[in-house]
Amino acid sequence: xxxxxxxxxxxxxxxxxxxxxxxxxxxxxxxxxxxxxxxxxxxxxxxxxxxxxxxxxxxxxxxxxxxxxxxxxxxxxxxxxxxxx
Numbered sequence: 023x024x025x026x027x028x029x030x031x032x033x034x035x036x037x038x039x040x041x042x043x044x045x046x047x048x049x050x051x052x053x054x055x056x057x058x059x060x061x062x063x064x065x066x067x068x069x070x071x072x073x074x075x076x077x078x079x080x081x082x083x084x085x086x087x088x089x090x091x092x093x094x095x096x097x098x099x100x101x102x103x104x105x106x107x
């Protein structure tokens with residue numbers, strides 16, 4: 023996970039998708055993204071398993087952050103929009 027996290031500049035959304043489906047697929051899905059909002063991009067992931075995995079990673083980060091008294095945003099500022107890589 024740390025390898026794909028580094029490949030995608032610390033973007034948890036892209037790293038989670040790459041961990042599940044592979045970095046090549048994520049790069050393919052990002053082609054033509056043209057400043058697409060993260061939530062729209064996640065919903066457009068063509069693999070059900072990967073889409074649900076990314077949604078779960080983001081959701082559970084917020085839930086467990088609350089439980090551990092360390093609130094986490096759903097996404098950080100730099101993760102809000104995607105452009106073609």
